[in-house]
Amino acid sequence: MTAIEVEGLTKRYGERTVVDTVDLRVDPGRVHALLGPNGSGKTTTVRMLATLLRPDSGHARIAGYDTVRETGEVARRIGLVGQFHAVDPRLTGLENLTLFGRMNGLPGRQARIHAGELLDRFDLAHAADRLARDYSGGMRRRLDIVAAMVVRPAVLFLDEPTTALDPRSRNQIYSYVADFVAEGTTVLLTTQYLDEAERLADTVTILDAGRVVATGTPRTLTAEIGGGVELVADPRRHDEITRVLEDFGGRPVGDTPASADPAAPLSYTFHTADVPLLPILRALDEIGIDIHDIGRRRATLDDAFLALTGPEPRTTP
Known part of the structure; x- marks a missing residue:
């Protein structure tokens, strides 16, 4: 079964077409990078796939479920790390992850135990009882990613996850992505760092003005340039x-x-x-x-x- 399947996905705002008949296919356990200049439709595409926006035409399926007709089934199978922090700055790291666990159906005690295990695995145990607002930028971003993985999703959307991070924090996130994929999660990544896509992605789709202009592996796309x-x-x-x-x-x-x-x-x-x-x-x-x-x-x-x-x-x- 295809992890992500998109056909003719289109989104308009008034007379402006932001995403224009996009086709996309991602196999399970792969990293697919969605690239393009600012305003090319990357984030809008991700928001439609994550059921946050309704497309004007076309359709998409995540893990076999339609993103419009079966939003609940899709929501149970995805994780989303957007461009802005999702964690509550007024809660501690442990409280944030416990809350996400409860929201995903884990009983209270189990959610707290699981939150502690995740903080330990992702090198945040030392800050478990610290308010998220006191985390560094890199730590906040890592907490966002861990929150999206509280209940391991079939598909993880990472929308520019390393923007403004220092090289060490970026490398930590690259390591996490590799671990997620090794455990079977499919990742759709948007990024402005093309070296990041070249390092992480099995395949790449490039958008320009809302349209797909190329899809292929990083090697095939660069080979075509010469x-x-x-x-x-x-x-x-x-x-x-x-x-x-x-x-x-x-x-x-x-x-x-x-x-x-x-x-x-x-x-x-x-x-x-x-x-x-x-x-x-x-x-x-x-x-x-x-x-x-x-x-x-x-x-x-x-x-x-x-x-x-x-x-x-x-x-x-």
Whole structure:
């Protein structure tokens, strides 16, 4: 049975179509990343799948249950970690998890014992009796994720779970996600960190202006982009370098201001893995640009993302 199955999912606000006939399929025990620029419809899609919003057309099934006609069955099989904290800052960590356990049907004593076990497993036992408002940002986020796993869901929605966290906290959450999947939970992840998707996801869907523009594994999506070049040169001549590389099919990755670190590499993507370095060097030499270092690099999911969605944000019609 498919963990998540979506066909033609659409959501409109007035004349604006926020999610436009999205199709999605996720097998059990997998991590699927939903990527896209701000405003591309990621969170709206998650909210519809989590039964918090009703779609205008199309349908979705979670663990075999329809998200509109069988919302109760869906709710019993999902966990959701949204962009904002779900735990009550006025309760302790133990009280929060006990409350979530009670809300999910556990008897009082069992809910409290289970809450303590979860706090211990996820390295929060030392803060069990501390008010959640006194937790650090990383600890609050971990408590949110643990709360969503009080009764282990078949499908866990993680909507930008590591935004604004430090690298150590991010790595802890990556470890938790790997554990959840190893235990059979399916994860649908939205994130602005493409390295995070590349690290965690088995498959990726990229949305742009509410529509699916690509679906595949991180490897297949980056392979379609080709290769790349990184070179170290005077950043004040970035525009001239870009014009030369564009003649060979390259495009810059991000913007490089004239005040950039002169030792920082300038990155370009190419729609081929066989980037012609010698002709590029000759062309740059002809206009008097000194190259301090140059080399090929493997295309990244960032490159694929920019190639598929474009350098400028687009809005839904």
